[in-house]
Amino acid sequence: MIFGILVNSGPYQHQAADSAYQFARAILDAGHVLHRVFFYHDGVNNGTRLTSAPQDDRQIVERWTRLALEQGVDLVLCVAAAQRRGVVDADEAERHGKDGDNLAPGFRISGLGQLIETAIETDRLVTFGA
Amino acid sequence: MATLHTVNQSPYGRTALARCLNYIQPGAGLLLMEDGVLAALTGGAWADRLGGVDGVEIFALGPDLAARGIAIGAVAPNIRIVDYAGFVKLAVEYDRVQSWL
Amino acid sequence: MLFLHHRAPHGSVVAQEGLDAVLAAAAFDQNVTVAYLDDGVFQLVHGQDTSSIGIKNFTPAIRALAHYGVGQLLVEQESLSARGLARQDLVDATIETDETAARGPQVPLIRLVTRAELSALMEAQDVVLSF
Numbered sequence: 375m376i377f378g379i380l381v382n383s384g385p386y387q388h389q390a391a392d393s394a395y396q397f398a399r400a401i402l403d404a405g406h407v408l409h410r411v412f413f414y415h416d417g418v419n420n421g422t423r424l425t426s427a428p429q430d431d432r433q434i435v436e437r438w439t440r441l442a443l444e445q446g447v448d449l450v451l452c453v454a455a456a457q458r459r460g461v462v463d464a465d466e467a468e469r470h471g472k473d474g475d476n477l478a479p480g481f482r483i484s485g486l487g488q489l490i491e492t493a494i495e496t497d498r499l500v501t502f503g504a
Numbered sequence: 505m506a507t508l509h510t511v512n513q514s515p516y517g518r519t520a521l522a523r524c525l526n527y528i529q530p531g532a533g534l535l536l537m538e539d540g541v542l543a544a545l546t547g548g549a550w551a552d553r554l555g556g557v558d559g560v561e562i563f564a565l566g567p568d569l570a571a572r573g574i575a576i577g578a579v580a581p582n583i584r585i586v587d588y589a590g591f592v593k594l595a596v597e598y599d600r601v602q603s604w605l
Numbered sequence: 606m607l608f609l610h611h612r613a614p615h616g617s618v619v620a621q622e623g624l625d626a627v628l629a630a631a632a633f634d635q636n637v638t639v640a641y642l643d644d645g646v647f648q649l650v651h652g653q654d655t656s657s658i659g660i661k662n663f664t665p666a667i668r669a670l671a672h673y674g675v676g677q678l679l680v681e682q683e684s685l686s687a688r689g690l691a692r693q694d695l696v697d698a699t700i701e702t703d704e705t706a707a708r709g710p711q712v713p714l715i716r717l718v719t720r721a722e723l724s725a726l727m728e729a730q731d732v733v734l735s736f
Contacts (some may be wrong), residue, residue, distance in 0.1 A: 375596050378735075382605065389538045390512065396567070400588035406596075415622055454623060486629035493606060493732045494635065498595050501603040503734065504513070505728055523611075523643060527724040602733045605611075 377401045378496035379411045380489065382503025385434035386421035386427070394502035395437060400409055400443055409496050410448040411438075413481075413491045415503065421449070423478035426443040435478050442480025449481045450488045505529045512538035512605065515546035515550045520604040530559025533598055535591065536583070537565040541572060545578045551580035565591060606630060607638045607730040610645035614664055616656060620648050621663040623736025628666075631673040638730075639670065639689040640679040640723055643736075646688065649680060649695040649715060666702050668714065671700045692717060 379398055383390035394411070401408045413420050425435050441447045451461060457470070463483050467475035477483065493499050509528055515521035521536075521543055528534060534557075536543055541548035544564040554562055566585045569576070579585060586594065595601050610626050614620040630637045641649060649666055655662040670678060677700060685691065697712040718726075727733055 377595070391537055391684065393512070396588050397591060400592045404589060404592045406592065414626075415619060454625060458618075486626055487632065489626060489632045490606075490633050490635070493630075494633065498601055499732050499734075500510075500595060500601045501605070502512075503603070503605045507728060507733075519643075526720060529724060529728055532728075551665060600730065600732060602727065603735060605735060 375497045376409050376495065378408045378409050378499040380492075380499060380501040380503075381411060381413045381417035381420060382501065384416035385425065387416065387419075388504040390502040390504055391417070391434055392432070395434070395441070397500065397502070398441060398447065398483045402447075408445075408447050410450055410488065410492045411441075412492055413449070413451045414455055414486075414489065416459065418451040418459050418461050419470035419504065421451045421456070421478050421481040421483075422461050422476045424476050439478050439480040449478075451481055451483045451486065453483050453485055456483050505599040506533065508535060508594050508601045508604040510532040510535045510537055510601060510603045511540040511543075512603070514539040516542065521550065524604040525553075525557065528557070528560055532559075533561045533563065533594060535565065535586075535594060536562045537568055537591075539568075541568040541574065542563060544569065544583045545574055546578055546580040551583075555580060555582055563590070563594065606635050607640065607727065607733045608639045609727075609735045610639070610648060611735060613644040613647040614653070615658065615660055615662075620645070620736050624648075624663060624667060625692040626734060627670065628673065629673065631670070631675050631706065637675045638679065639675050640681065640718070640726070640727065642681040642684045642720075642723060644684075644688070645711060646680055646684045646690060649678070650690065651694065651696045652693070666696045668696060671698055671714050676700070677712065678714055679718045679726075680715050680721065681720055682717045682719045692723075 381394045385391045463477040509523045513520040612619045699711040
């Protein structure tokens with residue numbers, strides 16, 4: 375079965391970012407396909423590489439990165455939501471005259487069409503948020 | 505076509521569970537997760553209320569119960585405890601997942 | 606594909622970003638249904654003036670859905686009544702159809718539905734997106 379995940383909450387603020395990750399792992403462990411994890415609303419904050427969580431706690435952004443790089447999961451931040459909240463890749467930074475970019479490895483920024491495509495192409499779309 | 509509904513907010517603090525119950529149909533499933541598992545504590549007002557919902561299978565996510573110090577024996581008897589692998593299985597068995605946030 | 610809007614406008618960005626998602630879906634050739642329930646019904650109240658709170662009022666764009674082929678916007682009657690709202694408190698707009706107003710009847714943008722109807726509609730979808 376093909377799954378999609380929608381994450382609406384930022385890291386640490388709400389458990390949703392953790393639950394989504396654990397669900398993602400369980401999908402892969404069960405041998406299903408995880409087509410995409412789409413991040414919307416404050417969920418785009420899962421994609422900034424500038425977080426420094428306490429060493430004895432989970433590293434939310436880094437483990438998303440590992441999911442992408444090791445398992446090939448497509449992690450997409452909604453561009454409009456990311457712009458509002460200040461998560462930018464190098465192209466966006468240049469386009470908007472920002473003096474830095476902060477997108478974490480393994481993530482890409484794209485339009486809401488990717489969420490709709492996920493809804494269409496997957497058998498099950500599960501939403502995590504608050 | 506049956507729906508698995510998920511509720512991740514405490515019913516004592518937020519309305520998601522109450523609102524979900526306004527729409528849930530017989531044959532559907534309801535998964536309590538994150539703070540939503542607080543509804544599963546036996547003897548609580550919400551466990552009683554969930555006991556009266558006909559035709560709906562109710563589940564609670566085990567890791568979230570354990571995190572909140574709710575022992576297996578303290579979960580209302582009509583609620584089935586599942587882990588994340590079980591959550592995935594439920595998502596496959598039901599036809600769609602609808603989250604009440 | 607069913608879009609459910611549960612949240613009031615302006616107090617959080619969810620209502621606005623929820624509308625953006627509907628607009629994105631309208632661009633795909635999909636069967637899209639849009640419904641407002643719970644506090645979401647407040648998004649359709651007419652006469653909203655956000656100038657004093659300094660937030661851009663996105664709700665006029667909801668009326669633009671009339672031109673995007675998503676059909677009528679469903680509004681739950683029970684949610685309205687519980688909140689002291691009635692049909693006349695909501696925006697008064699019509700959908701663009703193939704027939705112009707001169708040749709055919711004007712279809713209202715908003716259609717009231719009951720909770721029971723909405724509940725049945727949820728069960729008939731491939732996917733439900735909630736905002």
